[in-house]
Amino acid sequence: MSVFILVSGPFTDGRIWSEVAGPLRESGAEAHPVSLSREPGADLETHVEDVVRTIDSLAAPEVVLVGHDYAIHPVLGAADRRPERVARIVYLDAGLPQDGDSALALVPDPAVHERLRADGDPGPVPVPQPEEWQRWGSTEGLSAERLRLLSSLSAPQPPRTLTRPLWLTGAAEAVPTSGILCTVGGTNIETVEALVRYGPPQFRKLADPRVGFFELATGHWPMLSRPEELAEVLLRAAAGEGRRLTLPECEPPSAQPFLLDVPELPRVRNGRLDLHLPQRAAGPRPAVLFVHGGPVPRDADPGPRDSPFFLGYARHAASLGVVGAVVEHRLYGITEYARAADDVAGAVELLRADPRVDPDRIALWFFSGGGLLAADWFAARPAWLRCLALNYPVLAPLPGWGAVDERFSPVGALPADGGTLPPLVLTRAGLETPQIAATVERFVNAAEEAKAPMEIIDVPHGVHGFEIYNRTDESREAVTRAVRTVLGHLGS
Template identity: 50%
Template sequence: MTELTGAEAAFVLVPEAHTGDWVWERVAAALRRSGARVHCATLSGGSPAAGEDADSPSNSADLETHIAEVIRQVDAAGECVVLVGHGYGLIPALGAADRRRDRVVRVVHLDAAGLPEDGDTALDVLPALPRPGRAETEVPPPTREEWHRLGSTDGLAPAALDRLAARALPQPAATLTQPLRLSKGAARIPRTGVLCTADGSTIVRLRWLVSLGDPRLSPLTEPGNTFLELPTGHWPMLSEPELLAQALRWAAAGEGESLAASPDQVPGHLRPFVLEVPDRPRERMEHIDLYPPDDQVACPAVVFVHGGPLPAGIRPTPRDWPFFTAYARHAAQLGTVGVTLDHRLHAPGDLARAAEDVSAAVELVRAHPRVDGDRVALWFFSGGGPLAAPWLSAPPPWLRCLAVNYPMLEPLPGHGTDGDRFRPAAAVRGAGDLPVILTRAGLEDPALDATVERFLDAAAECGASVEVVAAPHCHHGFETLDHTTEARAAVREAMRRVLGHLGA
């Protein structure tokens, strides 16, 4: 691996969809002040300029057009090129790096979700990008009020947002739908991920995703691949240009954290539960498992809903994780039917499908002879928080309680989900007197905790019944990460309140 200083590197900066080389002006200036060579790629836009023919290259651009434009900048930059792709810009950057492996020494993923592979399109890995219609040749740019759909606008001054809206271009549809072609050698180019934490991307979350065993993410753990964080939203070149320039210099030098774990390290979701809970028999039905108590009468039930998105092929699936099986067994130990389930929240756009899975699971549970179908609680965790919204907006009479642990209570910016269907802060207006138990981890990721704060504000405004179980010294997922007195007390207190509302 070639490691450089900021002064030795030649940077080629590739912009996000709908933008151009102008977004890099302040970052480029900061890099040049440190002695670096900088080239800013201009990618062909959508609509032709005034007087330009409708069949001009800018109007008929596809992904290969953009890759060729990045290659020209790489060739002009010389040797030892660090190629930076922001959001969509990562896709043509990877294509260019693969074809100039003799020049490109590192690719920087700047707040770009996913790890594109050969055959992927931009739409496959970037859920925030709008889907063009079948007959559309270009995608119009976002309005000023819509830029959050591409990613968090945290840190952007109003003037910067005005400039984004004023200078935005349509995106040629074929740049989003044409497959990226990569050779096997592309995986050997060192990478650095620069994560924007206000967008929900953190090193801790990436480590957790890698620990789940998704083979698509395993290349991120290879030697030479590093990760850095910036405390801002999706547009650091506008909100924090000096910090971004410094991060790019560090990336060029191969600095940053590794995602590689020691061979004997047990992933957090497979570690022992914070309470010692005896094993119990279970009954498996379709995509759910029921853990009944010893009593043979019909009992209330607690349905535990895991978070996500989670890769489709991980094993074991969440209903078999020690985390959820212990929760269900603990509920059964206390006289209720504990239920675990698997749902298909594999990508941010899967919320509707996952919601159907949860509804189907609830119907199976309520119809079971061991369950009192008029006394059910739903308990959501982490990224499953948005799935609570439909139940909050119109709670059925048999739903006696809804609980959420360290939840994400709205889809994060740039995750391709809009509207209020999966926003608990909007849905809570319809909750009426439904009791809501919210376990709040004090050492939570700030981006997730901000969604909790907005939910609590909305609940207070409409008088919803929200009971907070505070765990000020606990982390996200504390039930297996923090084996402390406080963590044990938080689990017991939340369970006590949920079962109390069930009359158990």
């Protein structure tokens, strides 16, 4: 039978697993809850060593590592150290951290981010009071008594466990994995499958046949709300069960040609900015700056501006007589929106300073997760910004994106007098993922209430990234209409 090492999320220790460990042991399995070090100077490396020591202390040749929430970081670090001893890694309502990521990126409590970003020694993060746990995840299924128990089983979290990056060599990449999703928090298998099919490239590896998924209809602490059901799912995960995901039957997005036939026109590169220039242009021309989504991998090859997708959009704009520009910003994680915003602002300055560009006729066009970067321009509303376009955008931080600064919420940035905004062109995917669709609906309602000038282009049968995944006449018509609408606002 399987040997489980159970590692819990922030604040909590091994005691939180007591009602799960019992059923596991009754089934014939071994269960070893881990209490991570809580001394103030402990960091993520300390916790990795805690898990490694537990692995080394056991006689079993292989173990199943279970990481809940924050604990997936030390679990992955330990698996990287002892890959030959790990039969499976189980992500229990946890994120998908990559090499170099800190746990703080996935902490949903804004107060913790503010505390740990402040100057000086922040000290340990205090244990949430019973009524505060909902800032860390859904408390559905936990009575008031259980919330008090959660606080009583907890201790302050050492700050460097959240801020120190996770360093991985890739040694454990071949280890099978399972994901257990607590669906009341807003994420289910359907959501993950949409990310695999239409989201950033890093999610595509979740379609590996060694990865299985399970759902639990409860909140973020199933070891307290559904302990026996969780034990059953852990046994099934260890046995290799779970739903498998599949990739779409097409080439990866980076290899897909643009859905319109577009000419290859001269391109000029200036730092993070590429300019695609119209032929036989007389005098400075209006420009459209395309802003990609994300987060994207640091080592994406090709990068967004060299992908057929953005080459296609920029060349199409240039073929119609304007400068088609693309900025490659550094949104490598949800904590990096501020840096990405600086990259976009710098690209705008370079664009407007270029003698081939009319600095008073600029449009900004945001895609997907880049939609949050539009918030700055709703607030600034410069006179030269003649149009602001959005394709299947994220318009408020998604569930679990508490690390995103409140500045990056276009829903919240809409002015009360929306008539002072430049014209908005919003292209909506009819089959959008539910979490993103909810932010778009909130934005549309707020924009209509503020009487903002907005044209909506709907793609009823389109998914997120429909230009790649729905290469239909409907999609081509939507792209053509959106481009011509934006150029119309530029007077071109």
